[in-house]
Amino acid sequence: MSDTILELKNAAIFQKDSLVLNEVNLEVKKGEFVYLIGKTGSGKSSFMKTLYGDLPLREGTGSIVDFDLTKLREKKIPFLRRKLGIVFQDFKLLPDRNINNNLSFVLRATGWKDAQKMKLKIEDVLGKVGMKTKGFKFPHQLSGGEQQRVAIARALLNDPELILADEPTGNLDPQTSVEVMKVLQEIHKSGRTILMATHDYALILKYPSKTLKCDGNKIFEVVQRAV
Numbered sequence: 708m709s710d711t712i713l714e715l716k717n718a719a720i721f722q723k724d725s726l727v728l729n730e731v732n733l734e735v736k737k738g739e740f741v742y743l744i745g746k747t748g749s750g751k752s753s754f755m756k757t758l759y760g761d762l763p764l765r766e767g768t769g770s771i772v773d774f775d776l777t778k779l780r781e782k783k784i785p786f787l788r789r790k791l792g793i794v795f796q797d798f799k800l801l802p803d804r805n806i807n808n809n810l811s812f813v814l815r816a817t818g819w820k821d822a823q824k825m826k827l828k829i830e831d832v833l834g835k836v837g838m839k840t841k842g843f844k845f846p847h848q849l850s851g852g853e854q855q856r857v858a859i860a861r862a863l864l865n866d867p868e869l870i871l872a873d874e875p876t877g878n879l880d881p882q883t884s885v886e887v888m889k890v891l892q893e894i895h896k897s898g899r900t901i902l903m904a905t906h907d908y909a910l911i912l913k914y915p916s917k918t919l920k921c922d923g924n925k926i927f928e929v930v931q932r933a934v
């Protein structure tokens with residue numbers, strides 16, 4: 708089995724008729740932690756959206772967790788998303804139910820039926836993000852950092868092959884950002900592959916890793932200088 712999780716060749720990404728990124732060639736291998744950086748409007752979110760099937764790939768080729776992005780039909784998108792863990796800047800927890808029920812909602816929606824297995828899985832993922840005792844709380848009873856940890860737990864529910872995190876620390880203060888980043892680092896150390904879009908250069912310096920940059924309609928790898 709190939710250890711390539713994501714590969715794009717000569718891909719172009721559009722928002723409506725405007726070209727956002729062109730000649731995108733990149734590969735992410737199993738077990739890597741990759742940052743995606745770039746100024747506001749440079750195309751990070753458009754790139755992420757293409758990867759989880761929210762924007763069609765109209766030019767070039769692309770494969771992600773064994774799905775062909777050029778042939779991705781609407782009805783296949785839920786199956787792609789089950790193999791991805793997606794984390795957003797604004798957490799996207801359901802406000803009308805507690806954390807346990809936020810997580811069981813996702814499990815049921817993705818085909819889980821056995822109540823005991825669901826309970827164990829929820830305990831497992833909440834444990835991984837240090838939130839095991841908070842399952843009874845509602846989202847509004849948690850801090851931003853805690854909500855993001857729950858969102859990361861939710862992303863882990865179906866053992867994703869790749870975690871896509873789009874500015875996961877964008878709404879958090881610097882100290883909370885480091886705490887959330889530590890959780891992502893732990894998850895990475897346990898063998899997961901992570902692609903994280905970020906503006907937060909302080910985090911990149913603290914946790915250096917392979918870095919791709921969006922600039923001038925291109926994506927290229929940048930070499931980090933030691934500080």
Ligand SMILES: Nc1ncnc2c1ncn2[C@@H]1O[C@H](COP(=O)(O)OP(=O)(O)OP(=O)(O)O)[C@@H](O)[C@H]1O
Nearest residue numbers: 722723727745746747748749750751752753754921
């Ligand atoms: N829904 C949309 N319709 C049309 N154009 C869009 C849409 N979303 C984004 N764009 C345009 O696509 C370009 C890239 O935007 P994108 O959101 O991907 O950038 P970004 O790097 O993620 O920015 P930020 O860091 O602010 O989130 C911008 O010029 C933006 O105006």
